[in-house]
Amino acid sequence: MRIGAPKEIKNNEYRVGLTPNSVSELTRLGHEVLIEQGAGLGAGFDDAAYEIGGARILQRAHEIFAQSEIIVKVKEPQPEEIKLLRPDQLLFTYLHLAADAKLTASLIASGAHCIAYETVSAADGSLPLLAPMSEIAGRLAPQMGARFLEKENGGRGVLLAGAPGVPSAHVLVLGAGSVGVQATEIALGMGARVSVIDRNIDALRRVAARFGARIQTVASTNQSIQSLLPEADLVICAALIAGAKAPILITRDMLTKMAPGSVIVDVAIDQGGCCETSRPTTHKDPVYTVDNVIHYCVANMPGVVPRTSTLALNNATLPVIVRLAEKGWRAAVAADVHLRNGLEITNGRLVSAQVAKAHGMALCDSNKL
Numbered sequence: 001m002r003i004g005a006p007k008e009i010k011n012n013e014y015r016v017g018l019t020p021n022s023v024s025e026l027t028r029l030g031h032e033v034l035i036e037q038g039a040g041l042g043a044g045f046d047d048a049a050y051e052i053g054g055a056r057i058l059q060r061a062h063e064i065f066a067q068s069e070i071i072v073k074v075k076e077p078q079p080e081e082i083k084l085l086r087p088d089q090l091l092f093t094y095l096h097l098a099a100d101a102k103l104t105a106s107l108i109a110s111g112a113h114c115i116a117y118e119t120v121s122a123a124d125g126s127l128p129l130l131a132p133m134s135e136i137a138g139r140l141a142p143q144m145g146a147r148f149l150e151k152e153n154g155g156r157g158v159l160l161a162g163a164p165g166v167p168s169a170h171v172l173v174l175g176a177g178s179v180g181v182q183a184t185e186i187a188l189g190m191g192a193r194v195s196v197i198d199r200n201i202d203a204l205r206r207v208a209a210r211f212g213a214r215i216q217t218v219a220s221t222n223q224s225i226q227s228l229l230p231e232a233d234l235v236i237c238a239a240l241i242a243g244a245k246a247p248i249l250i251t252r253d254m255l256t257k258m259a260p261g262s263v264i265v266d267v268a269i270d271q272g273g274c275c276e277t278s279r280p281t282t283h284k285d286p287v288y289t290v291d292n293v294i295h296y297c298v299a300n301m302p303g304v305v306p307r308t309s310t311l312a313l314n315n316a317t318l319p320v321i322v323r324l325a326e327k328g329w330r331a332a333v334a335a336d337v338h339l340r341n342g343l344e345i346t347n348g349r350l351v352s353a354q355v356a357k358a359h360g361m362a363l364c365d366s367n368k369l
Contacts, residue, residue, distance in 0.1 A: 001325040002032045004068030006061040007039040010075045012283035014042025014306035017072035017093070019314045020049040022321070027054030031325050036064050043310040065089075070329070072321060074313065075300055076103055087111030087348070090329045092321065094118055094133075097344055098245045098358040099272040104350065105361075113329060113346045117317065118270075119243040119354075120342035127242060129320065129342075131178055132312035134267075136302040138182025138238065141265045142171065142190055144301075145234035148263045148287055148294050155294060156261025158233045161191025168192050170231050174220070174249050174274060175238035176203035179267050181210070183236045188214055195228055198239075225249055229257045237266040237274035243344075243354035246271040252290075260292035269297040 003026060005017040016039050018026075023033045033055040037047060047057050058064055065071060065084035073093035077085065082103075085091060087110070095116035097104045107114050117129035127134075142160065149155035149169065162168035171187040173180045176198035184207065187194050194211075198204050199220040208217050218224050229235070229250070235258075239247055246268035255277060266278040273279070277290045280299040287296050302309035320339065323332045333340045344352040349364035356363035 001070060001328075002034065002068050003070045003072060003321065003325060004034040004064040005036065005039055005072050006064045006081070007036045008074055009061075009078050009081070010300060013075055013300055013303045015074040015303055015310045015313065016040045016043050016045065016306075017074050019310060020045055020053040022314045022318045023050055023053035023055045025318060026322065026325065029322065029326065032056070034058055034064050034068055036061055043306040070321070070324060072317070074310075076100070077107075079106070082106045082110055085110040085112040089113070090115065090324065092117070092317075092324065094270075095344060096270040097352065097355045098243060099270065101359040104345075104355060104359060107345050108348055108350055111348050114344050115329070115333075115339070115342040116243075116344050117342070119344065119352070120320065121242075121338040123338065129316050132316050133302045133309065134178040135182045136305065136309055136312060137267045138179035139186050140301050140304065141179070141183045141236045141238070141267055142187040142192070142234070144286075144296050145171070145236065145263045145265045146190060148296055149233060149261070154261065154287070154289065155263055156233065156259060160187065160234070169233040170195070171234045171236065172197065172228050172232035173236045173238055174225070175240065176200065176207045176217075177238065177240055179238035179240070180236070181207060183238060183267075184211060184215060187236075192234075197225060197228070220249075226254055226257060229254055230259070232258065233262050235262070235264045237264065237268050237278075239268055239274050240271065241354075243352060244271070245358050246274050248274060248276050250275040252276045255291040255293050258293050261294070263294045263296060265296045267301065269299050273297060
């Protein structure tokens, strides 16, 4: 099988779909790997490292797309990349289609087969290819929130850890899943007071068992969120519905309850965001203000630490890439219901129920293709 990894071209995206070690494993198994020149430089991997692993370096993205049977990326394809996809090709990457009707329609029109990292499941109901980036984004969220709470960056001038005789900042985490747990751990480590809200009582039990009396757990209702917003210095939006648009937990009206200069870090922005006033931003221009509340809504948060993120992502994706290459994507998907959950578009048809619901599009049964 011929596998290609182009250079990521999304704004300030420095991760890469394959590491040199992944290339070495794939070539050892007899597969051919094509890497675009300079694709790994942002993550600290030069072309020579890929060549040592057995990859062939090509100068342009269009060469990678033209010659590869499987395209392995990190982020969703940009418009100029979609034009390079073809009907017999497999695209394997993060897609987050429920938040982007235009991207969904474009990928359907391309005829390519699209498997989304974020909806490949495991037997225990987890999302193993989403987990590493969720963990990193969760760990980054308090760090970014603390940065923009600084007065110089427009915040209210609050230190998460407080000081002797001065209360620590209050961090409100919306969601007790992977992102929320990691955000809670780092926020506690930075000395903050933390409240975690979730509608899943079992999830709250798990987070309470992990962190004990150091945190406050609250059952999620509209009223409970509204009651905690006025005292929150930093709100981390970490609620996720697998494959679907994120739930709106903070409305525009609720912003008026928050203190001026407080910060919202919306980690769920890839799936549309949990705040009504959230819109995607970039690492170059990460924040904006609505009703005196700072919004940090960078859609590729882990991209700011590309080496760590690329290594963590490949740890999760490589075994799946090997299966896809060894069996062929059709046989691999047919043999594994959890991998089939990641198949969102094939043969010019949408096969993801969550994406179809989000956009009011026609749904095709993947079992009949």
